[in-house]
Amino acid sequence: MDFTSLRMQEFILLDGGMGTMLHLTAGEIPEALNLSDPERIAAVHRAYYAAGSQILYANTFGANRLKLADTDLDPAACIRAAIRIAKEATNGAACVALDVGPTGQLLQPNGMLSFEEAYACYREVMIAGTEAGADLIVIETMSDLLEMKAALLAAKEHSHLPVLCTMTFTETGRTFTGCPVSAMALTLEGLQADAIGINCSLGPREMLPMIRELADWTSLPLIVKPNAGLPDPVTGIYHITPEEFANYLCAFADCGVQFFGGCCGTTPDYIAAVRQKLESKRRARRIFHPQAAVCSGTKTVVLDQPKVIGERINPTGKKRMREALQQGDLDYLRSEAIAQTQAGADLLDVNVGTPGIDEPVMLPAAVRAVMEVSDLPLQLDSSDPAALEAALRIYPGKAIVNSVCGKEASLAAVLPLVKHYGAAVVGLTLDENGIPATASERFRIAERILQRALSLGIPKEDVYIDCLTLTASTGESGPVETIAAMRRVRMELGLQTVLGVSNISFGLPNRPLINRNFLNMALSNGLTLPILNPKAEDMMDTIRTYRMLAGFDVNCADYIAHYQDTVNASPVPLSSTFSLSEAVAHGMKQEAARLTKEALLSQEPMTIINEHLIPALDTVGAQYEAGTLFLPQLIQAATAAQSAFAVLKQSFTDRSEAQSKGTIVIATVQGDVHDIGKNIVKLLLENYGYTVIDLGKDVAPEHIVEAAVQYRVSLVGLSALMTTTVPAMAATIALLHERMPQCKVVVGGAVLTEEYAMEIGADCYAKDAKASVDYAKIVYGE
Amino acid sequence: MCQQNAMVTEIARMLGCMHPDAALQDRIQTALEQVQQAAQPRAVWRYFPLEQQNTPSVAGIHLIGSDIARHLLGCHAVVLMAATLSASADSYLRCAASEDLSFGLIADAAAGVLVEQLCHDTEAAIRAQIKSPFLTERFSPGYGDLPITLQADLLRLLDAQRTIGLTATPQSTLLPMKSVTAILGCSEHPVQDARRFGCGSSCALCPHKPYCMQRRTDESSLEP
Structure with missing residues (x-):
């Protein structure tokens, strides 16, 4: 039977556990049996078919090159054999699914595997399975939404087959990597999966509330494939009987579930019991109310009230951000992401467009950096479709694309991307003729964008309109027209509305005053997604007050939580009596920055460094070595010094007298993910006036050498924490010595010793961060 | 509370401070609470018969090295266990270190102590359920001459990716980072359970x- 006709049935029966039925002996790999003992696999398929299974999962769960890396098995050969076995087992009577499981490796940022590597791995699987004649594809037992996305995209881009997607959840209602049910639904429906659901994940009882939630989030057919409870750790026996299992599964029919099967611990007896129970059931009709929402891989944001989009990650008019992007300093982006998240942003805009930046490379890199430190959904902001696509691919979840406009070229380039990657999109009300002056013309462009999106199958909930804030100083009717257009878009089209708020006050005095009043006006007239600086407290005050007054803040809970301490706020501390050196030594970050600014009024930057900062750091360093002060305090002092240097750096750039003592490339070697030690070294080196090119962790030898050549450094610092990654360190050193014989290498890390370091060819072994600085001084002849 | 205090002391010790001042103690306390909030501690364990021929082996996996052989002397079975604070703890640690390296370092140490506590609690659960009268201490890959490359095999035997979301990289780093695997020997006779490593x-x-x-x-x- 083919899948299309199967899809019309009231219920569709999947199979049960494969591993459970194979009774593997020591060292047996299930996928190897496709080649060595096909009859054993065929027998399992026949048993499930006899029990009533209509879709058989071929024995390909782990047949991918990452999972089989330690074996000499060819994944494609395993897949071809497995599909053939399953088809022949029932002479084509049952549908055969290519079964796709996780790679076994965690994706970045939790792990080391890149999206591209995962995608390449799955592409092979999808091609092999499709060519072998599978009737459909199932991707199952996924925990990471990004890995699921890699597999689903690989399937959609390299196969015409329908794709069923199921993920595995814990009792918290999230997967192991923190993906909630809602984010799975939003993302996979957007990526055009054909049915979605939950498999594995504890037992059916725990799964029921999650399926109920899932049903509210998707219009797609639903799948359940639970375990038979949990295994006893001593006997390995699962505790739910076929009868109990079938009873539980009937409750899923009442949620409208269409696909039923079993996972770990289930056998043909379970499937037969389910089949029998379902014979007298009908599946409940589902009523689905789509809602506007976006998500990251771990957080869903429902757009049911005004939500703030943080605007800070954008180089336009921000010198520090522009410099950071040009220098590839993603730490600055991370710090802005953290600050905006903490300040109460609901979403973050990410824009890297500035001269000298290769956007298709930098936008995904920036997105990855932001996602390392923030769980907020992102708005990908670029006018370059190639950059948008590069970022959309690697983004786990449902993003907002900012933006498309009414121009034909823009509609034709951007909207298909939005559809393919299941994103939401911001439409700007401008076209070939520029920004219309009147509200009615802008409204017409909004309508046109909406119609075009709908014609491509992008739902209305995913189209947001930006009626464009024009600077108030350029014409008194500008703000009113913007507001009027936005009001109509919200009221008449029912769409989400976006507005960059602070543009309104450009060129006028007391900008914050204008910004917050305009924000208020806009909110009252239907603005749902203000783009603003969440670190501006008066703006967030306005948002919170509006939410409360407009009835979105139940019991004023959020408002009270934020402001209850305002009345009896502690008095502002009197200015301290600390000196700059003391502030640094005590690790007082803000105080050190403030005192540095003060000192700059009467002293030269170099004097401040040489007479206050360096002596303070030396004192702290000496105390650390003497054991009277400890690593956290040393780092705290270094961080305080860094904030002082940041202040000085600005005055340096002003007077162009910045003097670096030398450039040093540092990295944690390939295969190693431990970077806290390397980060400490970086901080201390910067304190002592060196420019540090930090390549991050898990860095390939070639990449390190390229950077060393590019920056023409005299010193490279390498870190490794595992005995298994020291060989990568040795390989890096060898390559460095070959390509840059004059370049010195300092190494550090828990498993290294002086002797070991010399053995692998390092020039210096640093027992701690301070020792790295001491060696840098020698290399750079201080 | 008493346990929290003991953990604060232990975290300070991991940071190299035998006598932390009040300010540092406060920061440790805060870090500990935040990691506890972020972490989703999970553990899995299974009982396996032990084959003692030339080298001890579990379900076809040879436990290589003289140290593990000595550790499991006289044992007829083992319990394999794996424990993790989950990816949510790693995410938290990443943010903490990115925001403030000093605090991040303290949080990292706190997570180390918490995963040790999780192992301790898991071991207690094992001891309560296992019928064998005697159990050895926990022994982990990387202790003595037991190779760390054993991680992938242990995780496979425990189906740890499915059950607790734990994986190993090709270089045998456990991910999520704050995770532990261990082997406990089961014996009918008293074992020499002095903990020699770790x-x-x-x-x-x-x-x-x-x-x-x-x-x-x-x-x-x-x-x-």
């Missing part, structure tokens, strides 16, 4: 004693 109850027998920075100075009071 950091636990005894420094006296530890081969790392001469140079270990974590060595307890009040060792005598801790010895049985």
Whole structure:
């Protein structure tokens, strides 16, 4: 039977556990049996078919090159054999699914595997399975939404087959990597999966509330494939009987579930019991109310009230951000992401467009950096479709694309991307003729964008309109027209509305005053997604007050939580009596920055460094070595010094007298993910006036050498924490010595010793961060 | 509360401070609470018969090295266990270190102590359920000459990716980072369960004693 006709049935029966039925002996790999003992696999398929299974999962769960890396098995050969076995087992009577499981490796940022590597791995699987004649594809037992996305995209881009997607959840209602049910639904429906659901994940009882939630989030057919409870750790026996299992599964029919099967611990007896129970059931009709929402891989944001989009990650008019992007300093982006998240942003805009930046490379890199430190959904902001696509691919979840406009070229380039990657999109009300002056013309462009999106199958909930804030100083009717257009878009089209708020006050005095009043006006007239600086407290005050007054803040809970301490706020501390050196030594970050600014009024930057900062750091360093002060305090002092240097750096750039003592490339070697030690070294080196090119962790030898050549450094610092990654360190050193014989290498890390370091060819072994600085001084002849 | 205090002391010790001042203690306390909030502790364990021929082996996996052989002397079975604070703890640690490296370092140490506590609690659960009258201490890949490359096999035997979301990289790093695997031997007879490796109850027998920075100075009071 083919899948299309199967899809019309009231219920569709999947199979049960494969591993459970194979009774593997020591060292047996299930996928190897496709080649060595096909009859054993065929027998399992026949048993499930006899029990009533209509879709058989071929024995390909782990047949991918990452999972089989330690074996000499060819994944494609395993897949071809497995599909053939399953088809022949029932002479084509049952549908055969290519079964796709996780790679076994965690994706970045939790792990080391890149999206591209995962995608390449799955592409092979999808091609092999499709060519072998599978009737459909199932991707199952996924925990990471990004890995699921890699597999689903690989399937959609390299196969015409329908794709069923199921993920595995814990009792918290999230997967192991923190993906909630809602984010799975939003993302996979957007990526055009054909049915979605939950498999594995504890037992059916725990799964029921999650399926109920899932049903509210998707219009797609639903799948359940639970375990038979949990295994006893001593006997390995699962505790739910076929009868109990079938009873539980009937409750899923009442949620409208269409696909039923079993996972770990289930056998043909379970499937037969389910089949029998379902014979007298009908599946409940589902009523689905789509809602506007976006998500990251771990957080869903429902757009049911005004939500703030943080605007800070954008180089336009921000010198520090522009410099950071040009220098590839993603730490600055991370710090802005953290600050905006903490300040109460609901979403973050990410824009890297500035001269000298290769956007298709930098936008995904920036997105990855932001996602390392923030769980907020992102708005990908670029006018370059190639950059948008590069970022959309690697983004786990449902993003907002900012933006498309009414121009034909823009509609034709951007909207298909939005559809393919299941994103939401911001439409700007401008076209070939520029920004219309009147509200009615802008409204017409909004309508046109909406119609075009709908014609491509992008739902209305995913189209947001930006009626464009024009600077108030350029014409008194500008703000009113913007507001009027936005009001109509919200009221008449029912769409989400976006507005960059602070543009309104450009060129006028007391900008914050204008910004917050305009924000208020806009909110009252239907603005749902203000783009603003969440670190501006008066703006967030306005948002919170509006939410409360407009009835979105139940019991004023959020408002009270934020402001209850305002009345009896502690008095502002009197200015301290600390000196700059003391502030640094005590690790007082803000105080050190403030005192540095003060000192700059009467002293030269170099004097401040040489007479206050360096002596303070030396004192702290000496105390650390003497054991009277400890690593956290040393780092705290270094961080305080860094904030002082940041202040000085600005005055340096002003007077162009910045003097670096030398450039040093540092990295944690390939295969190693431990970077806290390397980060400490970086901080201390910067304190002592060196420019540090930090390549991050898990860095390939070639990449390190390229950077060393590019920056023409005299010193490279390498870190490794595992005995298994020291060989990568040795390989890096060898390559460095070959390509840059004059370049010195300092190494550090828990498993290294002086002797070991010399053995692998390092020039210096640093027992701690301070020792790295001491060696840098020698290399750079201080 | 008492346990929290003990953990604060232990975290300070991991950071190299035997006598942390009040300010540092406060920061440790805060870090500990935040990691506890972020972490989703999970553990899995399974009982396996042990084959003792030339080398001890579990379900076809040879436990290589003289140290594990000595550790499992006289045992007829083992319990394999794996424990993790989950990816949510790693995410938290990443943010913490990105925001403030000093605090991030403290949080990292706190997570280390918490995963050790999780192992301790898991071991207690194992001891309560296992019928064998005697169990050895926990022994992990990387202790002594038991190779760390064993991680992938242990995880496979425990189906740890499915059950607790734990994986190993090709270089045998456990991910999520704050995770542990261990082997406990089961015996009908008393075992010599002095813990010779890792950091636990005894420094006296530890081969790392001469140079270990974590060595307890009040060792005598801790010895049985």
